[in-house]
Amino acid sequence: ECVLVLNCGSSSLKYSIFDTRNPDDTVHGHIESIGTYGTRLVQRGPKGVLAHELPQGGYAEAFGAMLSALMDPHAQVIREASAISAVGHRVVHGGRKFTGAVLIDDVVLAGIELLSPLAPLHNPLNAAGIREARRVFPAVPHVAVFDTAFHATLPSHAYLYGLPNEYYEDKGIRRYGFHGLSHNYVSLAAARFLKRRPREFKIVSCHLGSGASVCAIDHGRSVDTSMGFTPGEGLIMGTRCGDIDSGVLAFLARTEGLSAAQIDDLLNKQSGLFGLSGISSDMREVEQEADAGDAEALAALKxxxxxxxxxxxxxxxxxxxxxxxxxTAGIGQGSAGVRATALQGLRCMGILLDEERNRAASGGTEITRISSDTSPVTVLVVPTDEERMIARETLRTLSRDYLVRTSEAC
Amino acid sequence: ECVLVLNCGSSSLKYSIFDTRNPDDTVHGHIESIGTYGTRLVQRGPKGVLAHELPQGGYAEAFGAMLSALMDPHAQVIREASAISAVGHRVVHGGRKFTGAVLIDDVVLAGIELLSPLAPLHNPLNAAGIREARRVFPAVPHVAVFDTAFHATLPSHAYLYGLPNEYYEDKGIRRYGFHGLSHNYVSLAAARFLKRRPREFKIVSCHLGSGASVCAIDHGRSVDTSMGFTPGEGLIMGTRCGDIDSGVLAFLARTEGLSAAQIDDLLNKQSGLFGLSGISSDMREVEQEADAGDAEALAALKxxxxxxxxxxxxxxxxxxxxxxxxxTAGIGQGSAGVRATALQGLRCMGILLDEERNRAASGGTEITRISSDTSPVTVLVVPTDEERMIARETLRTLSRDYLVRTSEAC
Ligand SMILES: Nc1ncnc2c1ncn2[C@@H]1O[C@H](COP(=O)(O)OP(=O)(O)O)[C@@H](O)[C@H]1O
Ligand SMILES: Nc1ncnc2c1ncn2[C@@H]1O[C@H](COP(=O)(O)OP(=O)(O)O)[C@@H](O)[C@H]1O
Known part of the structure; x- marks a missing residue:
């Protein structure tokens, strides 16, 4: 099987090819600045890198450029479009409706669009990408894989906010959680690395990237996570503020006359590492300045x-x-300093870091154990791979679907 | 010394008398519905209860009624106003300016009023009460004791939100924390009960009343607490929602057109136990209905x-x-069920509850140990007494102030 994985953003298209015959020879491509000047495609695969500028155009042109790049004779990814046997689509929000990956038909597509109020920046674009992809690959099955679905197992005491219960019942306001593909992937990879089954473990997964979240995984099921109704809750992120007293928002509206849109911009684009440090949303730069003695950068880091x-x-x-x-993720995989600082004092909970292993672990593509041999809790650095998770979920959905169809046919 | 402790609310006046010669014979009084119909005074002391209706009037009349009640010949609290040797005022918000109790003069009073934007429902009333009390007791020292002051020791990584740093520097937006008098009082009482000094302990204090907060106290100093810039953050409370994704507020503004004031009302008056259960903000009723099988009440409780x-x-x-x-506080002292459910699974952190002691502990006025004898962590139910803490802080401030003045005079 040859699975094309697609992730459509506001002005970007990310794609990957997973071939079950060569599971390690993955191809990743990225088209950025779609719809504006400077549209650019970069594709990396076992046969090398392909990079070129594209003429200005929309999603249709971007899909065309992707196909050409995949069929490029030097890249040797596929010979013709029909080599693709399935397409897996990353969809951000599944709401309460989609609690697992699902084969896409018109009803599913409408359902994804109906959830747009919950994820106005993502679901409409995800749906547009699906529509375009079905036009380009009309003969193959398309599967929607949701970043929220892994958290569908949260118990009600973890997903309920303290609001009147009709806000949950009627309006669907609850903790949904995100980064589900990553948390799921790294927990499975960790279990495999430890030669055990996921359901034998209590796991805490820290996905620390430009977006960041923590997830509690009990016997393979997500039971709590720090992102909530939106990806803005929880940890401090690159430009997002994370947990904050809602009274601060009321205060800013009252004393500064900030509108809802201005507050949204403040909390999601001006805050986080960027806002606290006054320097950058990139943890590498924040760490550098903190090392150099900058007080705000140090405060941001701590x-x-x-x-x-x-x-x-x-x-x-x-x-x-x-x-x-x-x-896992950029900071989690890359920063030994962040890992060590985050774990300070957690010896009382059985977490014993091996300083040397921790320092040595950064930046690799392998799973690395960074706890000491006597640590009751095993601490691992696990490179995440959301695209691979989407490919797997796509194939799993198709085989399940195939089973159902054939058994119904009997 | 005879200290009068005052707590002025929006339409109520609470007062207490602490006499250092009879430290256990405290008198507590409460005047409610000031400024409306049905104004009522209730006063309890060692000589019994006094209760009567008052004619409609403002704070001046309420202070007059308080004085009469205190001098009531049956109540035998004081013979004349001059028996009062100091007045301690509970002030909710000390901002960054007041990090401890302070002798009140005109500058301090102006400072308290200047902090009104941070506590619009409380500081103006606290200031009005101080003004009235200074008129009634002009000859004695008045001391302001702040509910935020205990948390002035929070380190910056605990008090900073993820906002741009000028929001802290210039606008004072940070975690202030509340219930400081209660957390301070119960931590001192616990240390005395255990015959040790507060600075020998790491303590977590759970104040669970109609308002609720948790506080981490390391070696006698508050190092983190769940209430934040306002008393709305953190735990689920009687009618307050506590922690919530700020994206929910943006969503409600966008999809339902709720104004800032409506959202404030929703989160602070319609939410919490009341909103989740749809029944009551009173934990006793929520527990009753949960026991009787009501699904929403059970969800609220859990x-x-x-x-x-x-x-x-x-x-x-x-x-x-x-x-x-x-x-501590109403729920913390009263509900064995809440304590047991909150501690489920915490054996891994050395917290071993003794079920029987826990069940037996409710409702008393004594400090009770409810952990098992082998529990590494000692779990206590400690009745809180914020008024006594105010009286103590008042006396401490006066003796310190006296020391300073006499040493300066030398
Ligand atoms: N070696 C490193 N040390 C510290 N931070 C790093 C390192 N490498 C990457 N990062 C951080 O990781 C972030 C990106 O993480 P990533 O998981 O790639 O992001 P995204 O969430 O956008 O997918 C960058 O903002 C950068 O701050
Ligand atoms: N025995 C009890 N069991 C459960 N909850 C109780 C009990 N007694 C009082 N409470 C709860 O405590 C709350 C009041 O707590 P208290 O500390 O007196 O409040 P406040 O925060 O207003 O000072 C009430 O709302 C009630 O729900």
Whole structure:
């Protein structure tokens, strides 16, 4: 099987090819600045890198450019479009309706669009991408894989906010959680690395990238996560503020006359590492300036790590214990300093870091154990791979669907 | 010394008398519905209860009624106003300016009023009460005791939100925390009960009343607390929602057109136990209905307890350990069920509840140990007494102030 994985953003198209015959020879492509000047395609695969400018155009042109790049004779990915046997689409929000990956038909597509109020920046674009992809690949099955679905197992005491219950019942306001593909992937990878089954573990997974979230995974099921109704809740992120007293918003509306849109911009684009440090949303630069003695950068770094530590403690309490702690994504995989600071004082919970292993672990593509041999909790750095997870879920959905269809036919 | 403790609310006046010669013979009085019909005074003391209706009037009349009640020949509290040797005022918000109790003069009073934007429902009334009290008791020292002051020791990584740093620097937006008098009082009482000094302990204090907060106290100093810039953050409370994704507010503004004032009302008056259960903000009624099988009441109860549990875990992580866990206030002292549910699964953190002691502990006025004898963490139910804490802080401030004045005079 040859699965094309698609992730359509506001002005970008990310794509990957997974071939079950060569599972490690993945091809990743990225088209950015779609619809504006400077549209550019970069594609990396086993046969090398392809990079070129594209004429200005919309999604249709971007899909065309993707196909050409995939069929480029030097890249040797596919010979013709018909080599693609399935398409997996990353969809951000599945709401309460989609609690797992699903074969796309017109009803499903309408359902994804209906959820647009919950994810106005993502679902409409995801749906547009699906529509375009079905036009380009009309003969193959398309599967929607949701970033929220892994958290469909949250118990009500974890997903309910303290609002009047009709806000949940009628309006669907609850903790949905995001980064589900990543948390799911790294927990499965960690179990495989430890030669055990996911359902034998209590896991806390820390996805620390430009967006960041922590997830409690009990016996393979997500039982709590720090992102909530939106991806703005929880940890401090690149430009997002994370947890904040809602009274601050009322105060800013009252005393500064900020509108809802201005507050949204402040909390999501001006805050986080960028806002606290006054320097950058990139943790590497924040760490550099903190090292160089910048007080704000140091405060940003410490506040970021402290919040990770509190979530780890909270989720150990939530699950009544911990077996495996995972760090992943750009910061989680790249920063030994953040990992060490976040784990300060957690010896009392059985988390013993091996400083040397931790320092050595950064930047690799392998899973690395960074806890000491005597640590009751195993701490791992696990490179995430959301695209691979989408490819797997796509194939799993198709085989399940195939089983259902054939059994119904009998 | 005979200290009058005052707490002025929007239409109520609470007062207490502490006499250092009879430290246990406290008198408590409460005048409610000031400025409307049905104004009523109730006063309890060692000589019994006094209760009567008052004619309609404002704060001046309420102070007059208080004085008469205190001098009532049957109540035998004081013979004349001059028996009062000091007045301690509960002031909600000390901002960044007041980090401890302070002798009131005109500058201090102006400072308290200047902080009104931070506590619009409280500081103006606290200031009005101070003004009236200084008129009635012009010859004695008045001391302001702040509910935020205990949390002035929070480190920056605990008090900073993820906002641009000028929001802290210029606008004072940070975690202030509340219930400081209660958390301080119960931590001192717990240490005395255990015959140790407060600075020998890592303590988590759970104040669970109609307002509720958790506090991490490391070596006698508050290092984190769940209420923040306002008393609306953190736990689920009687009618307050506590922690919520700020994106929910943006969503409600966008999809329902709710104004800032409507959202404020929703989150602070319609939410919490009341909103989740659809029944009551009173935990006793919520527990009753949950016992009787009501699904929403059960969800409210479980969500409330789950959040307490997560904060306990987070604060153990924050302090790197725990010696003493305290429950206090109406729910904390009254509900064995809430305590047991909140502590489920915390055995992994050394918290071992003795079910029998826990059941037996409710409703008393004594400090009770409810952990098992082998529990690494000592769990206590400690009746809170914010008024006594105010009286103590008042006397402490006066003696310190006296020391300063006499040493300056030398
Ligand atoms: N070696 C490193 N040390 C610290 N931070 C890093 C390192 N490498 C990447 N990062 C951080 O990771 C972030 C991106 O993480 P990534 O998981 O790639 O992001 P996204 O969430 O956008 O997918 C960058 O903002 C950068 O701050
Ligand atoms: N025995 C009890 N069991 C459960 N809850 C109780 C009990 N007694 C009082 N409460 C709760 O405590 C709350 C009041 O707590 P209290 O500390 O007196 O409040 P406040 O925060 O207003 O000072 C009430 O709303 C009630 O729900």
């Amino acid at each position: 506040t970021f790590c402290y919040r990770v530590r509190k979530y780890i403690g909270a989720y150990i309490a939530a699950m009544g214990g911990l077996d495996v702690l995972i760090f | 969500t409330f307890c789950y959040r307490v549990r997560k904060y306990i875990g987070a604060y153990i992580a924050a302090m790197g350990g725990l010696d003493v866990l305290i429950f």
